[in-house]
Amino acid sequence: MDLLRHLGFFVAVAEEGHFGRAAERLGMTQPPVSQGVQRLERKLGVQLLSRGSRGVGLTPAGAELLPQAYALLGDAERFVAEAGRLRDRAARVGVIPQLSSWHVAALASSTPVTVTTASTVELVDAVTSGELDCAVVHHPALVNSLECGPVIKVPTWFLVPDGHDVSAVTDMRGLPFATAPRSHGTAAFDLFADRLRAAGLDPSFLPAVDDREIVAAVAAGRAFGVTCDPHLRAPGVVRVALDEEFSLRVRLVWRVLPPSVRDAITAALT
């Protein structure tokens, strides 16, 4: 027996005091409504309505149970609404600070999201604990037991102080590298450092979390940096195209995520 549906009949009849008007309100014919209430009474073993010549009234038991029927129906309504809100709500997405504002906008305009910025280590924890639905993390990283998408290589550019003539990676010798600290994700940091070393550059590191801090250090002539923002231009800062091996490698990680959201985020980054 569909208890909520039958309680709905009971409430309608109690309010209207008449089976016909209750059926009309419910958009039904009278027989199923009256049979439904009878079935409910049989099931409960209690008579809820008194059917007299002057219409339908509540029995004492019915009068006592009516408020609880209201409460149950109200709860059911809220339950369904909450499920719908969860279904339609924006996905909570985490991103690393290295991902540019341009990419975050590309992502946000393709699917409903709320965006949080944090380090790879923090994002993996947040997705694992369910605080976030998914995250774009720096690859390679320890992702524990999370589900992972493919490695996406986001093109990057070197940012060097104006006046520096750079035609090879080795031309940046002597300049510190402004980048997010190693603690944000040790494996990805070490991989990038090793790639620079293999190319002939063994820089010291200057902590700079995002494009704003990197641009400030570069414009001041204190460091070189890397950005994946395809449109970033700033006074005192020169962009130099980078070999593909220095691309920003990211991966989407999640526990439970609709494929449509997954695909939209992946497409926005590629």
Added chain:
Amino acid sequence: MIEKQVRSVFQDAGTAGWLHAIPLAGTSREVDVDADEPVVMASVYKLPLLVALCREFDRGRVDPQSAVRINPASCTPGPTGISTFLDPITMSWRDLAASMMTVSDSAAADVILGEVGLDAVRDVVADLELPGTRIVGGTADVEATLMRETGTSTTAQAFALISDNDQVRTVSAYDPAYTSATTPRDMTRLLSLIWSDSVASAEQCAFIRRLMGMQVWPHRIRAGFPFGAVRVSGKTGTIGAVRNEVAVVEYAGEIPIAVAVFTFAARADLALPAVDAAIAESARIAVTDLRSGRL
């Protein structure tokens, strides 16, 4: 908290890690970092294989000193030992065992596995009660599977593919459910049985300990104990992102300590000195905690 310290060493090196350490006498103390989780064995499997060979020596089925003729051209390829030779060689069974253990010679291991058979290795595992250990084959088998899964025709191509940081490859060689697997706790148990002369005759157990003591690799557990008067007898295992070593660390006049460290790195690179160093450091942290002090 020792376990927490070990975990942070693994995390800093960008690797997942599992560790178990126990003193080989006296106490029930241990260091346990997910020590019952299944882990990929890689060449650590050569240790139970050596036990199986030594039991054949004991039974008189294989003569340790009898000569084996081997043509390197028809052997399992590998970076060390017989696989690097150009010309046919003749070697005794016990010297083949030495090459297998001291430089992790995969060609020698596959010749030995061919002689004793996989069932004999499985009998060792069952007999020594290593419930988390499962041996599915030798190096040649693992490499054949790897080539099939990566669609390559040489092991060099296969390893080049799995060492690419731009692709994330799920190969069965990385999955304890499909390849030879064990647990850190099983391996410290095996070490303790070898050190108590319980896996074969006392003579053969001494032979196993001697070979483990002659292992040449200085970069993993050995690097954690660069002191005088300490003996490290171990066996490493490496395949792609998997780096392992099981060893017994013996300070003069102290109770020996068995330690088993298994790792799986986030980076795919074939050389990751930071992870080797993390194996050394985690082993040192665990062993130092368990040391009995001078007796």
